[in-house]
Amino acid sequence: MDHAKFSAIGHGQMRYWNPIHADVFQQWIDSLKLTASSSALDVGCGRAELLKLIANRFGCACLGVDSSAAATEMASEIVPVDLRCTPFQAGDFDAGKFDLIACIGSTHAVGDLETTLQVLGQLLAPDGEMWLGIGYWQRPPEPGYLDFLQCDASEMMDHAGNLQSFDQAGWRVVGHHLTTAAEWSEYEDGYAQNLYRYIAAHPEDADTAAIKKRIDGWRRAYLQWGHHTMGFGVYRLQQKLQF
Numbered sequence: 001m002d003h004a005k006f007s008a009i010g011h012g013q014m015r016y017w018n019p020i021h022a023d024v025f026q027q028w029i030d031s032l033k034l035t036a037s038s039s040a041l042d043v044g045c046g047r048a049e050l051l052k053l054i055a056n057r058f059g060c061a062c063l064g065v066d067s068s069a070a071a072t073e074m075a076s077e078i079v080p081v082d083l084r085c086t087p088f089q090a091g092d093f094d095a096g097k098f099d100l101i102a103c104i105g106s107t108h109a110v111g112d113l114e115t116t117l118q119v120l121g122q123l124l125a126p127d128g129e130m131w132l133g134i135g136y137w138q139r140p141p142e143p144g145y146l147d148f149l150q151c152d153a154s155e156m157m158d159h160a161g162n163l164q165s166f167d168q169a170g171w172r173v174v175g176h177h178l179t180t181a182a183e184w185s186e187y188e189d190g191y192a193q194n195l196y197r198y199i200a201a202h203p204e205d206a207d208t209a210a211i212k213k214r215i216d217g218w219r220r221a222y223l224q225w226g227h228h229t230m231g232f233g234v235y236r237l238q239q240k241l242q243f
């Protein structure tokens with residue numbers, strides 16, 4: 001079953017396809033100093049809610065890239081934004097062009113953390129800002145959780161490890177927010193509910209059995225381990241000045 005389909009059903013009508021509360025992004029947008037001649041890019045933009053708010057507030061050029069047709073179709077219903085439904089390719093964009101780059105829950109579209117910082121850093125204007133949303137371990141993951149995720153603990157760091165990576169790659173953290181327990185619950189409970197509602201309403205869908213198997217497993221793992229083990233942080237980053 002197509003992951004993009006599963007994700008689009010799970011996220012349903014959620015404005016953001018990540019667990020961070022909308023108020024956090026609104027506050028961050030309110031603090032931006034963009035103008036009508038600024039440019040913003042969102043890599044893996046989902047429904048492009050962030051860009052919609054930025055475009056409406058500042059009237060600047062906003063470009064969203066997402067490989068999921070389901071996401072960009074939902075986005076195009078609502079946003080005054082240039083949307084591209086395609087896998088992200090850094091070479092499609094001019095170096096140093098963007099005053100704001102967002103990549104929230106989408107770094108896999110670019111590469112690992114180090115690559116993402118380097119590649120997106122090249123597209124950012126010298127005094128621009130990057131908003132990066134990435135996972136971290138809230139506590140060392142249990143073997144059963146790693147088995148479920150089919151990943152190695154070294155594939156993700158804790159929050160302190162993320163901060164160290166930013167620093168070593170030449171970035172300053174100018175703001176951040178770590179998902180709260182309440183945000184996780186609201187997001188994951190809503191995500192599962194959307195999928196279970198879909199399953200009940202669409203018995204004719206050939207993917208229904210696969211969708212059920214997948215959300216059953218995800219839900220069990222989230223409740224047993226994920227809620228207190230998986231973290232998600234959004235970081236506002238600026239490149240350090242070179243002297």
Ligand SMILES: C[S@@+](CC[C@H](N)C(=O)[O-])C[C@H]1O[C@@H](n2cnc3c(N)ncnc32)[C@H](O)[C@@H]1O
Nearest residue numbers: 016017044045046066067068087088105106109
């Ligand atoms: C977890 S969602 C986050 C969406 C959005 N940033 C948000 O926070 O609302 C990850 C998004 O990345 C997109 N994506 C995954 N691989 C991609 C790629 N190679 N190029 C562009 N988008 C990609 C997915 O389609 C999905 O919409």
